[in-house]
Amino acid sequence: MDAIAIISIFVLAVFVGFEVVSKVSSTLHTPLMSGANAIHGVILVGAIIVADHSETALELGLSVAAIVLATINMVGGFVVTDRMLEMFKGKSGKSGKSSDKSAGGDK
Amino acid sequence: MSRTVYDLIGLSAGVMFILALKGLSHPRTARRGNLIGALGATVATIAVFFYTTDGELPLNNLGWIIGAIAFGVIVGVPAARRVQMTAMPQLVALFNGVGGGAAALVAIVEYLKLGASATTAEVIATVFTVLVGCISFSGSIVTFLKLQELMTTRPVVFPGGRFVIAATLAGTLVSAGWVVNSLGTTPLLVLAGLSLLFGVLFVLPVGGADVPIVISLLNAFTGLTVAAGGYVLDATLLIIAGTLVGASGTILTRLMAEAMGRSLFGTLFGAFTAKPQDAAGATETRPVKSGTPDDVAILLNYARRVVIVPGFGLAVAQAQHTVRELADLLSSKGIDVAYGIHPVAGRMPGHMNVLLAEANVPYEQLSEMDEVNPTFPQTDVALIIGANDVVNPAAKTTPGCPIYGMPILDVAQAGNVIFLKRSMRPGFAGIENELLFDSKTTLLFGDAKASLTKVVSALKAL
Numbered sequence: 001m002d003a004i005a006i007i008s009i010f011v012l013a014v015f016v017g018f019e020v021v022s023k024v025s026s027t028l029h030t031p032l033m034s035g036a037n038a039i040h041g042v043i044l045v046g047a048i049i050v051a052d053h054s055e056t057a058l059e060l061g062l063s064v065a066a067i068v069l070a071t072i073n074m075v076g077g078f079v080v081t082d083r084m085l086e087m088f089k090g091k092s093g094k095s096g097k098s099s100d101k102s103a104g105g106d107k
Numbered sequence: 108m109s110r111t112v113y114d115l116i117g118l119s120a121g122v123m124f125i126l127a128l129k130g131l132s133h134p135r136t137a138r139r140g141n142l143i144g145a146l147g148a149t150v151a152t153i154a155v156f157f158y159t160t161d162g163e164l165p166l167n168n169l170g171w172i173i174g175a176i177a178f179g180v181i182v183g184v185p186a187a188r189r190v191q192m193t194a195m196p197q198l199v200a201l202f203n204g205v206g207g208g209a210a211a212l213v214a215i216v217e218y219l220k221l222g223a224s225a226t227t228a229e230v231i232a233t234v235f236t237v238l239v240g241c242i243s244f245s246g247s248i249v250t251f252l253k254l255q256e257l258m259t260t261r262p263v264v265f266p267g268g269r270f271v272i273a274a275t276l277a278g279t280l281v282s283a284g285w286v287v288n289s290l291g292t293t294p295l296l297v298l299a300g301l302s303l304l305f306g307v308l309f310v311l312p313v314g315g316a317d318v319p320i321v322i323s324l325l326n327a328f329t330g331l332t333v334a335a336g337g338y339v340l341d342a343t344l345l346i347i348a349g350t351l352v353g354a355s356g357t358i359l360t361r362l363m364a365e366a367m368g369r370s371l372f373g374t375l376f377g378a379f380t381a382k383p384q385d386a387a388g389a390t391e392t393r394p395v396k397s398g399t400p401d402d403v404a405i406l407l408n409y410a411r412r413v414v415i416v417p418g419f420g421l422a423v424a425q426a427q428h429t430v431r432e433l434a435d436l437l438s439s440k441g442i443d444v445a446y447g448i449h450p451v452a453g454r455m456p457g458h459m460n461v462l463l464a465e466a467n468v469p470y471e472q473l474s475e476m477d478e479v480n481p482t483f484p485q486t487d488v489a490l491i492i493g494a495n496d497v498v499n500p501a502a503k504t505t506p507g508c509p510i511y512g513m514p515i516l517d518v519a520q521a522g523n524v525i526f527l528k529r530s531m532r533p534g535f536a537g538i539e540n541e542l543l544f545d546s547k548t549t550l551l552f553g554d555a556k557a558s559l560t561k562v563v564s565a566l567k568a569l
Contacts, residue, residue, distance in 0.1 A: 003228070006338060006346065013334075013347050016125055017354025024132040024359075026366045026475075029323075029456035033359055034199045035131045035141050037326050039124050040352045041202075042148050043210045043333045044176075045155045046340050050216040051175075052159055052166040059216050060168055064175045066212035071179025072186075073206035074152075078145040079187035080198055081131075085138040087192075087464040 034081040041074025113158040116150060117344035123147030124348050128355050151344055192462055193422045196454040197254035200322045204247025207329040210336045211240030215295065217339050223290055230290065232338045234283045237295065238302045240332040243325045245306030250318050250325070253310075254454060260318075261537040262509065263311040275305045314509040314537070319455040320364050320371070327356025366450040370512075395531070398549040400558065403490075404565035406523055406549065410487035412443040414479060416516055417463065419453050420493015420529060424555035427466030430492060433563050434472065446472050447479040447489075447516050449497035476516055483520035491518060492527045493555045495534030500542055508538050524548045527558045 024032055047070045051063035124147050130140015159166055166172060183202075190198045214236035221229065252258045265271075279301040285294040313321050330352025337345025364371045407413060421430060434444045446468065452459035463473060483489065491498055502513045518524050524547055533539055542548055551558050 009343065009346055010334065010350050013350035014354040017128070017351040017356075018358050020125060020129045020351075021132050021355040021358050021362075024362065025134070025457075026362075026450040027457040027460045028132065028134060028137060029359060029363055029366070030196070030199075030458055030461065031137055031141070032128070032131045033323050033326055033356070033455075034195075034202075035127060035144055036330070036352045036356055036359070037199055037203045037206065038141075039127065039144050039148065039348055040206050040210075040326075040330045040333045042120075042124075042151055042345065042348045043206060043213060043336060044148075045151050046213045046333070046336050046342055046345050047209055048152070048155050048166070048172055049340055049342065050213050050220070051168050051172050053220055054168060054216065056219075059219055060171060062212050062216045062219075063168075064171050066209045066216070067172060067175035068179045068182070069205040069209035069212070071176050072183035073202050073209060074148050074183075075180050076183030076187040076198075077202045077206075078141060078148070079184055080190065080195060080202070081141045082138065082145075083187065084192075084195065084461050085141055087461050 031081055031084045034077060034084060038074055038077025038081055041070055041072075041077050044070035044074050046070075108154070108157045110158070113154060114343060116154040117342070117347075120147040120151040120154075120344055121347035121351075123150070124351055128351060192465060193419070193453075194255070195461075196319065196322070196458065197251045200247045200250045200254060200325075203322065203326050203329055204244045204251065207240045207243025207247065207325070207332055209240075210329065210332040211237045211244065211299065213336050214240065214339055215299070217336075218295060219292065225290065227287065229339050230287050232335045233295075234286050234298065236332050236335040236339065237299050238279060238283060239328050239335075241299050241302035242306035242309065243329045243332060245303040246310045246325050247306075247322070249307055249310040250322050253313075253318050259537075260314070262314045268308075268312065272305070272308045275301060275308055279305050317509075319451065320360060322455075323356060323360040323363055324371075327353050327360060330354075330356050363456050366456050393544050395543055395550055396546070396548060398525075398551055400551065400561035400565045402549060403525055403551050403562050404569060406488055406525065407437060407442070407490070407562070408440070408566060408569050410442055410522075412445075412482070412486045413437055413488045413490060414445050414447045414474075414483065414486050414518070414521065416447045416449070416489060416491045416494050416498060416518060417452060417459055418492060418494020418497060418534075420495075420527075421555050422453060422459070422462045422493070424493065424557075426492065426556035426559050427462055427468070429556050429559040429563065431466050431468050433559055433566070434468070436563060436566055444472060445474045445479060445482075447476065447518075448473050449476055449494070449516055450514075452494060452497055476514060480517050483517045486521040488523045488525060489516075489518035489521035490525045490527070492559070493529075495528070495540055496538065498542065499534065499538060499540045501538055501540065504541075505538075510538060518542070519545065522547070526550045527555050528552060529554060 047063055047066035054060040054063050123143050127140045127144030130136040214233045218233045253260050282294055282298040282301055286298055310321055330349045334346050334349030337349055437444050448459050450456050496510055498516050498518045501508050502510045502515045519542055
């Protein structure tokens, strides 16, 4: 892919990344970090690509190790984030000012 | 599958990651956001099985690939399912570290593969991935050891440490240049080794209280690593996902540092110049006023307003349910009860909210620091359960101490202060708390849950 396209993708992704998390209460800092952490586990895709390319035992060994580590990062990351957020379920009043809504929605 | 279809699937996964981060920023949509992210990752992973650069399906080494994924799931899922909520921050640190390690390995394999055919841009991206990936890996392992308390939580500062760190950094950069010039395998291994060492040295001087900020920063690092790895592999999705995490992680790191009242620069480099805290190691012999559960019950019984300040000790003792019982009992006596939650109570921002939500503490009773601080002068009793650093006045009065400048809960303004503590041991940051010796402070030593149970029964007997 040409350099300009890659730089465009990079710069736009930086701004989207800044924008989506610029206002978040400290309550959600830990789950948000954990969720972002799980997302970069998508390096698993890269690990699978290099495993497909691998010809020598060394290359294959290293890429298999990369797949194991990336899978732990991705799968473990999403599961632990979900466990954290499970604690918030059924409490839509968590947002602070909408306790009236939670009373109505608790059926 | 054609490259176009594959790239479009990658794009949709990228959009799902954006929606995931957006969802995670709001309490009501957070859980759904996380599931959208998991869906995006799953779609991206499945798609890669149906696309290869040589156009032949199935993938080479398919058995190895599937076996490795299965093994990763077998290790990762039970770890994430079984971990105590109190130990969750170090697990996140560990997951982040292995992600960085995976990215570094991917770049190394691709580098071995490309050999002399690599373009300079690809080599630079490889060098970046290996360098930052290794720092993220070894740095995260050290944060894990600190949070798990397998090593000291105090800043580790050794004589000449600054020069060792500077020399390692210089060596890392020189070997990076060496890789770009020579395209050899040895320089790359030297670079990986020095980067691993730098990661360790970089995190060692960080004090316990600042570890969450470092984890968040390393998380952003790993994101950028993944983006650079995506460039080497010509995988657009990795560039998008990695950059998103890198950017949002940087902002999050800054927000966390702000919530803790720390400058990011000071956190990362302040410890380089910090003197080891002599006073913290010395055994304290000054008298303190320790009370019985009955004393505490009486103080609480005749209060009009009680603010409970929960800390990590409460979480360790699994006392969330007992404290709620105490709060309910006090409320039934017409006493105004609130929980004062410091932004970094526990080990990470928001950690305590998660733990108390687990015990079904009503959300309306949880007050953030800014709300609760002005009410302390009208508060009769501040009940501090297993917390120390977040109420330590040294953050205001002792310039140069590791937590100086961190906003604290002003419990000293309350009529009476009660500490439930296991011992006189200082908190996570390793600093003595003057408030323990104050005349209006009562200490009740013991496990938080056992102490609270005794206070509850004493209160019922009154």
